[in-house]
Amino acid sequence: MEPFTKLTGIAAPLPMQNIDTDKIIPARFLKTIKRSGLGVHLFDPLRFNKDGSEKPEFVLNQEPYRKAEIIVAFENFGCGSSREHAPWALLDFGIRCIIAPDFADIFFNNSFKNGILPVRLPREVCDQLVEDAKMGGNARITVDLERQVVVRPNGEEIHFEIDAFRKHLLLNGLDDIGQTLQHGTAIDTYEAQQKQDRSWMPTTTAA
Amino acid sequence: MSASKPRTLFDKIWDAHVVERLPDGTCILYIDRHLLHEVTSPQAFEGLRAAGRKLRRPDLHIAVADHNIPTVGSRVPEDIKEEDSRIQVQTLEKNVVEFGVPYIPILDKRQGIVHIIGPELGLSLPGTTLVCGDSHTSTHGALGSLAFGIGTSEVEHVMATQTLLQAPQKNMRIDVTGTLGLGCTAKDVVLAIIGKITTAGGNGHVIEYTGDTITNLDMAGRMTVSNMTIEAGARAGLIAPDQRTFDYVKGRDFAPKGEAWDKALAYWKTLPTDPGAHYDTNVFMTSAEIAPMVTWGTTPGQVIPVTGVVPDPMLIEDEGKRSQHLRMLEYMGLTPGQHMTDVKVDVIFIGSCTNGRIEDIRAAAHVAKGRKVADGVQALVVPGSGLVKAQAEADGLDRILLEAGFEWRDPCCSMCLGMNPDKITAGQRCASTSNRNFEGRQGIGGRTHLVSPAMAAAAAVTGRFADVRQFG
């Protein structure tokens, strides 16, 4: 996983609530067995007409937002399905950070696991950042994970909260599995204990 | 631990599964059961392969293909016409062999939608942790299992370590009391709940449903409620196991037997929430707030009684919300003030992990009996599993439905999501017993209204949304 340290880039304003996973990547594009290549379908219902042509009014079809690395959106971003294709599609398009007042839980988790930083900031701040983002290429936004700040184009710094463990993993590009496997003995001990405490537990090979 | 402070059902299951608490509070949580399907697992197997890892406990996993399987014609993988669907199913079949994962083949009569067959086969058990790469895993919470959907990276994590890294969740209680009115079902209960607390209301929480309205539901109804928990933003929705749960589980294929059953039962009886335990959030509702419901918008929270009218966006103060609401009405092809019972339907879908159980099909057949599907309406009934299908046929429900002009299909996710040949087309309006009415969910440009099975059948024979209370 690619580490996330500090990112300065173009932010695309997407001032909508409840951007669900079917908008981020509709179900018909889930029929893949790979993680890459989904960027072309990102936000398909918002981005393309039925004949496949671009909707010019959609922000990611406009310059300079075709190169956006940050998205600023409103409440409940990523609600709906558990499909990890949503962060894969965002990442494949080039998005590394999403700023919103809050996120759906599963999407929030999935983002971290793919090197995307979801930043929770109050709605008033997101309103300001949307305005900043509308200034396009003249107004880059910086997200500094180490210092936990978002820097507005006017230099104002806004602090954000993040779980220390997730921050550590993201800064170092560490994958969760490697981390957990370091606790292998604890898992062994748990399993041995469980065999006694809940000896009734059947396996999936039992029937 | 009798002297410790009172705990909720969720606290108890959580505590019993903590392998290790990390300094920041994140827990390594042991997972007792992992169910896999073909859509969210290929990249996880790919990840394991790339890292040279194996499954730590393949005997706690079980796989089934459901999302891509056609509901008519041949069901063998080689015959699936859409290439990418076929590849996903074949990839699953290859992966389960390579990694030694127990698998329920497509032609096995126990095959079906993963959230239908988990409880049906006794794979989902009280007091266990159960995960699946699918958000409607919340379904299994109806049996008192801490069950939640995970992403593909987490699928890989469970395969490699039999654990997940989880931050503790908050406890929310949704207490519903009172006898349900005529024509009201579990689906109406859960739609009313989501309408009340909104689609983000449960974020960060595990919900426990309590109250006599909930406990009086049969197991199928409880599963319908837990199933849609995720639509209220919470990943897991629990119902305390009681005698009804135990009677349901006993004797099922994978359930504990003999002495193990007695031990399990003794343990399960200790699970219900202790008196005085703390919930971070409490929601109280009564059955008076519940009528036969129908959604009008493109999120499951936009729901009204079938006797209601489409809400007027002009009454909304917040400009952003108002414009979203307007856009939604345009997408749905509805006008403010329109009576839902005047809205015509094109397609009916009865099935999915929300309402694809035998009780649901029975409810639909009850309304369909002696009536005919309205002209120009296509009505699909898709049992949730091979066992549900066999039961329905043994009970003669298929004949009632076929005579009324419904189509009787083979088990799969079908029209719940636009991923297999069963889709609706742009502008078509569907009364659906599934769980999501997002734009394009059932096919590009399709318009979905969520309803109960009886309401869907009533719409089928009327050609419009209809109040099921008028169908004795």
Ligand code: SF4
């Ligand atoms: S029936 Fe629908 S919601 Fe349930 S698992 Fe299948 S696609 Fe998902």
